[in-house]
Amino acid sequence: MKGNELLKINNLHTGFRIKDTFYDAVDGVSLTVKKNEILAIVGESGCGKSTLATSVIGLYDQNKTRVQGEILFDNKNLAALSEEQMNDIRGFQISMIFQDPLSALNPLMRIGEQIEEGLVYHTTLKQTERESRVLELLQQVGIRNPERVAKQFPHQLSGGMRQRVIIAIAIACKPQIIIADEPTTALDVTIQAQILDLLIDLQAETEAGIILITHDLGVVAEVADRVAVMYAGEIIEEAAVEELFANPKHPYTRSLFNSIPQMNSQSDRLNVIEGIVPSLMNLPRSGCRFSSRIPWIPGEAHEENPTLHEISPGHFVRCTCWKEFHFKTDKGGGTHELYANK
């Protein structure tokens, strides 16, 4: 791997077993995570973004899941490691921030003990050193009275405080990679802003690579450096954040942007993507997976086996249908391109 590349995912397939057949929820994803970078993975529910995260950190049910491909980290292929080997990496070099802070914390353990757990397992620090490290961590995530909070139980804290504790647990062993799965979805906007600012500040300190999984394009715009958009298990567009927001190319990305109720838009109607996301069992396994959602675009516009094309340095788009794509202008549906690419 090159100098600042921390994690490299090569052609990853993660499938779930339904009646003895495996169906791939993540279907041939390749990604790299660099040092000191926030990579956002965006998509709607069911697109496979969370499955991708659990594949990387190995939190899946081994009996029902099949992971193929390579996840290269620190000269090891994480996809091929045993549970014991994975335990040594998980929480130490790669850690995770979960969506719902209440269910991710153990209700019967004091906050201090929960943060200490990772330190006991992965480090050789003495008891007193661990205790001071816990207080230091709580301070670092912006909790004002760490001594008191360390002795409290999760239910005594507010949602924002709990999420801070989750972050403290995640950064306890100074991981190189943090996977944040919808870290602010359960929080109010003012708390969300605080938590996002905290993540940015912590990253500047630790220089970790962060994989941020979210469905909220606003959050992506605020914090990400690079963005990968997922649809039906595939990455359909990947670019630097400025490039993607100024110049979205893939029909799905553009449709998504047009369905956001904007703070500063004047228009009356929002864009609607026709049809529904195909279910895992009915996914078209060949051709452009988005083609059924844009039936007014002729079939010749799509590639037979869509691949990612680099259309400008660092900007990848799957399939060729974006060249022909235009929004449908039908009855009442005034299409308004907020991000016209002219």
Place this chain on the structure above:
Amino acid sequence: MSFMQINDLKVHYPVRGGFFNTVIDQVLAVDGITMEFERGKAYGLVGESGCGKSTTGKALIGLEKITSGSIIYEGENVTNKRRNRKSSFNRDVQMIFQDAHSSLNPRKRVRDIIAEPIRNFLNLTPKEEERKISELLEIVGMPEDAKLKYPHEFSGGQKQRLGIARAIATNPKLIIADEPVSALDLSVQAQVLNFMKDIQNEFGLSYLFISHDLGVVKHMCDHISIMYKGRFVETGTKADIYTNPQHIYTKRLLSAIPEVSPVGRENRKRERIRVEQNYQAEHKNYFDENERVFDLLQVSNTHYVASTSQVKGVL
């Protein structure tokens, strides 16, 4: 003219404890709010979780007992009235719930779910009822054969549309929509919002749109009230709130919303920190010693802000 007025509405929950389980304290979930509803307008109620916005919605429709204050509907006082099939209030005010899935009875077919308000409030023959249901399904863009299906056979967006079909079955005047799109994906959310706007234009509906998402509220509402700890901190037209926010809480809320553009995000972060410092510094001008929001003062024709009279000069 407004068809419905709410005056100084309060909903307090008793906190019991101590000896003999006596009432030792009150939770002031809604603490004195005043509103008016006009025909064909959409009203937004915005606030963070726990501010009492959902309680307000429930109290209006009669799912929550009102402690004091009054609801006047077309000149008639309907506060804490028992639900009554003859009452026009119960027919004309309907609700759309946040979680469409749990608001639909899993053991009833779609036909019976949508027929429930019709059977309760309208006197129709079975044939007319059948026609009305088909009509409603057509309005919400669902196929005819949906009638005989069960709720679990539909996707999230479709379930929310069934919830809307049920709410508009009795031709209501006001629909209370409690976070109707929070559980939906972006593209489905767009579908439901478009649709709610369409039926508003078509039937002259009024909405009380309860949400924590300021982007959605701005898209949907003409008139917006910001709520904090059971009270309004600021109320006004969409332009008043978004272009001329006066209360520090509103400013803080607006600055916290992520913008869908990475350009200038460092500036926004600095601005957020500045607003937050301002919020701490000016706190005492906007909240009294019990953290209670002051009464609303009029700033312009439509714009009201909660603050002490001293600050008024500064505004």
